[in-house]
Amino acid sequence: MPKKNSVVKKSPILKGGVFLITLSLVFLSMPPLLAETLHVCSSCANTTIRSAIFAAHNQDTIVVANGVYPEGQLLVDKSLIILGENRPVVDGLNQGHVFLVKADHVSISGFKIQNSGVSVVEEFAGILADDVLDCSFIDNVLKNTTYAIYLAHVEGCRLDANVMMGNAKDEVNGGNGIHMWYSKKISIRNNHIQNHRDGIYLEFSDDCVLEGNKSVHNLRYGLHFMYSNRDHYIRNTFEYNQTGVAVMYSHHIVMDGNHFSHSWGRTSYGLLLKEIDDSQIVSNMFFGNTVGIYMDGVNRSQFTENSFRNNGWGVEILGSAADNQFSANNFMSNYFDVATNSLEIHNTFDGNYWDSYKGYDLNKDGVGDVPFRPMKVFSLWIGQYPELVALLESPVIDFLEMAERIFPVLTPKLLQDNAPRMNVGSL
């Protein structure tokens, strides 16, 4: 009896432990059900990435060794993690897309992706993700691809630390670096994009975050928003683009801490805003652009703590912009600080620093005692009669400014900063 009893009274803890060990042994001996790692190299079972993708199952990892893989177009139709070791080269042989991603949860990283197709009908890309969820494309180098990374109907994708060297020769045939079409919640960080048509392009793409990217030497815009709302872009650098950033037909965009410089040319702007509502433009630097910010149809937006230096025009406000607030900005060494084409301005300027302010501060509170009118009579006229650019650098401009100083009544009363700062704010 007692013997039987002892069997029945086996400790439940021991029982559970045996069960767990058995279970884990069973699972470990059944690899096809769990993620497997496939290797691709010249002496492996798979010598091409294509055959590895064919052999793989969902959730598998494919590790590609260093080498050159002339693959043509690779269709990724399973949820795979594809890793390159020591940056293997994937060559699209100018056939189509290099990676065509059609499955959710795909990750591609560590590759050099080159030679997408060239077409006037189709938009070929280094990586095209079409109608997928949750992808990540990290640390790739894309070279000689028409579009580098193209996201269509994608939600929740991460693009980090990619380098995209485009081949755009003209605006018609060139493609964009990162192209987003009806995509949501995309995070784009620390990428380097150059020589494309637009560096980064968002159309109907909401709730995206762009941070720490560098977009330079692009044919048209460094960054381009169309009908894309609630996006944030922070601490990016836009240099030597025809226009730094163009934000069009969008609302609730946050632009913080970006650097817009050297967009210099006949139709160049640091930041071009068209039909923009309720946006924040904060702590940006505009340096050496023909026009720092060009505002057409901008409403209820805040421009705070930005610096405008060495631009042709600091801010050009068309008559269609209203209810915007400029405060605590710095205007230094611009040919013209503010220009407009309108006789009425419904925007407020308060507490900015103007290097051309000649007023005084008797009570030493850091705020000038005399209001400042940044719009000189000539900059108003040149806005209304653009032909007057013939007089650029003419002494008549200084002569008129001198006349305005002697007879302040000449200065247009459109625009007035009631509390001009005496000292430059933080840059």
Next chain:
Amino acid sequence: MKRLKNIWHSPLITIAVFEFYENIRNKWLFIYGLTFLALSALIVYLGVSDPLQAAGSLLSLVLLLVPLFSLVFGSISFSESLRFAEVLISQPISRRDIYLGKLLGLSSGLMLSFIFGMGLGTVFQVGLHESGTANYVLLLILGCLLTLTFLSLAFFLATVVRKRELLFGWVLLAWFGCFVLYDLVVVGVALLFGNYPLEIPMLIFVFFNPIDLARVVFLVHSDLSAMMGYSGAVFQKYLGHNAGVGLGAAVMLLWALLHLSVAICNPCFVRHKLIDHIHGLI
């Protein structure tokens, strides 16, 4: 060979060479050159961080000083040398030779001094602004053309206006007119007729004032042309290429030629009138 020798010994060249040597020993020309040297070197040095503004400042310097000095110095020099001209005119030398010889000598002296000052002031900085070298050369060319144009204007005024003090008045008025008043008129026209397309009239306006012409030629060849936008396209079209500089130069030389021919044909400069003129001064 003999013909060449004859040209070299023509009265025109002799007078020009004499005038040139006379002028390069003049302390005012030295000061003129030194001013350019100091100011241009200073502008270029301070403008290292901002080549665009440096180019603009150098342009302003040239547009301000070259016409002013050419006008003042030219008119003084001409009216002071009338007595010597009287001696020359008693010799078998034509009025034209005296006039042109003096202009040639004086303008080469002024240009040399300008090129020396401006060239030396900017040449050290060529390494600092590599892209700006062509701009500096263009500025030197435009300065020389302005010298010629405004010297011929000064000579013209000096032949027309007899009284020294009146002459100064006219010279300063001419300078102020070309420098500021003309552009004010252009502004006025733009404001009055702003509803009409004004690009072509603006181009024509620019051709009628050598200072404006020099300024626009320089602008369309510098990075500043970006600021001219669509309205500046017409300037880019006509003056934007190397041929544009040639066109600008041709128009400025035409201005010089116009002043010269009017001055030479001016009855004031007929021999007996000239002598009257000199006696009037005494």
